[in-house]
Amino acid sequence: MGRGSRTVWTAMGVWRWRRNPLRRPTDLFEAWVAFAALVCVLVVAPAIGWVAGMRVDGTLQRAAREQRHERYLVPAVVVRPGPEPPGGASADPSAQRQTPQRTRIVAAWTAPDGSSHQGTVPAAEEPPRTGDRFRIWTDTRGRVVGQPLDPSSASFHAALAGLAAALTVAVLVETVRRMVVRRLVHRRYIRLDRAWAAAGPDWGRAGAGS
Incomplete structure (x- = not known):
């Protein structure tokens, strides 16, 4: 099961845990964290990628237009x-x-x-x-320059930039989610150790806790 599938199943816990009497506060919090991460991966990351791609495409298209007006193909021998x-x-x-x-x-x-x-x-x-x-x-003065940027190549590079931005946001969100979950699990173990340490000396003794 991939990371995305685990996030989806954990996010579904928001509904499953809402009325469960065995639910711990950290269980509900973890489920909400997973749900928020899922929304970020499915909505926020693509939106950021689209905005980044459009901005890069605009910049590259302007550069391509300027290069087409400033660079000339001249005969040489x-x-x-x-x-x-x-x-x-x-x-x-x-x-x-x-x-x-x-x-x-x-x-x-x-x-x-x-x-x-x-x-x-x-x-x-x-x-x-x-x-x-x-x-x-x-160029106009005869200095050798590179071939002007092609509009289709500019769009391709802009699409790659947008995809990279979306993937970066998704990875960052998943990393934060994992860090939060790890912290929650660590706190659970600490509480369990404390509870066990408190109950351990009386465990198995007749009349313990009476």
């Missing part, structure tokens, strides 16, 4: 091979297989403002050849 990575041919082949790197080339391009630029960028095709043409993302 391969000038020559770029410098070798640190270590050159002596680099660890196993490391290269685990983290493959694209070939670096020196390319030339014209920025949207008309200025000419030349720099080292990743090759668009393998192997790169001098004179090959490809396109790169730059």
Whole structure:
């Protein structure tokens, strides 16, 4: 039985224990704690996740719109091979297989403002050849930038953020519930030990308690 099922069954104790003559005050309190935790997991956590996801989505969508207005796909041409990575041919082949790197080339391009630029960028095709043409993302002044954030990718990341927020709240609620229950059980054992210590010396003696 999972944590959620245990919480549900404990929450049902709010009704079962309400008129039971053997009910202890802590039993009813524990049941209400479980019921409150269940409400938080089923209602509060999803609500917080939805709000968090919507806020993140709004922020990312604004960033995506700004990037689409500030970044441009401009034509570039391969000038020559770029410098070798640190270590050159002596680099660890196993490391290269685990983290493959694209070939670096020196390319030339014209920025949207008309200025000419030349720099080292990743090759668009393998192997790169001098004179090959490809396109790169730059800002207005021709500085190389990353591809603009896609709206669908922004929504996906926002959904993940909302889900993470909801799960975090649910885990926090369950953790608090467990801490409260553990504290209640500890207090029950203390009371039981005290009661046993008081009744223990007279246990089994004839006429004890008379």
